[in-house]
Amino acid sequence: MDLKSLIREIPDYPKPGILFRDITTLLRDRDGLRYTIDFFTEKCDEAGFQADYVIGMESRGFIFGAPLAYKLGAGFIPVRKKGKLPAAVHSIEYELEYGTDCLEMHQDALHPGSRVLIVDDLIATGGTAGATAKLVQQLECELLGFGFIIELRDLQGRKNLPDLPIISLIEY
Ligand SMILES: O=P(O)(O)OC[C@H]1O[C@H](OP(=O)(O)OP(=O)(O)O)[C@H](O)[C@@H]1O
Numbered sequence: 371m372d373l374k375s376l377i378r379e380i381p382d383y384p385k386p387g388i389l390f391r392d393i394t395t396l397l398r399d400r401d402g403l404r405y406t407i408d409f410f411t412e413k414c415d416e417a418g419f420q421a422d423y424v425i426g427m428e429s430r431g432f433i434f435g436a437p438l439a440y441k442l443g444a445g446f447i448p449v450r451k452k453g454k455l456p457a458a459v460h461s462i463e464y465e466l467e468y469g470t471d472c473l474e475m476h477q478d479a480l481h482p483g484s485r486v487l488i489v490d491d492l493i494a495t496g497g498t499a500g501a502t503a504k505l506v507q508q509l510e511c512e513l514l515g516f517g518f519i520i521e522l523r524d525l526q527g528r529k530n531l532p533d534l535p536i537i538s539l540i541e542y
């Protein structure tokens with residue numbers, strides 16, 4: 371399936387100079403959504419990811435992370451923007467393609483030795499995924515790799531990630 375044809379492009383959103391890759395047009399397409407999750411699962415199986423947990427980052431990472439966790443037989447752990455999680459958290463600040471932000475994860479969500487896969491809709495600069503990787507690695511977990519629906523190659527986000535397998539379904 372031509373997944374690229376289901377991604378809408380919005381110039382100058384949310385700031386001038388940013389070409390926003392809008393996944394809502396993929397999500398509303400029933401065949402596209404099913405194909406995306408099934409294809410993502412297949413790629414994770416091919417990569418040999420045997421995850422105990424899929425971690426997804428707020429908010430678009432939730433949309434793909436939770437169904438992927440279901441398909442892989444893993445649990446799902448949300449990493450949220452500052453102040454959204456109710457129990458004690460670990461926090462980390464990071465830079466976005468268009469700003470800075472802070473991510474948090476519950477302190478008791480992971481235990482040393484947990485096998486973890488980090489999933490998001492898109493990697494741009496790699497700031498979000500890189501910060502999440504640091505959170506996970508501080509907890510002595512086994513980070514298996516990363517999965518993205520979209521990778522913006524020009525921004526070289528991979529440079530901000532540890533040297534681990536990376537899956538991306540669509541590249542620009
Ligand atoms: O590789 P990076 O440069 O870090 O950019 C990628 C991140 O930016 C977007 O999230 P955003 O923070 O806009 O939040 P949202 O998912 O709530 O829209 C996207 O969903 C990724 O999480």
Ligand SMILES: Nc1ncnc2[nH]cnc12
Binds near residue numbers: 467492
């Ligand atoms: N160009 C882009 N399109 C959609 N989401 C993004 N997150 C960071 N950069 C983005």
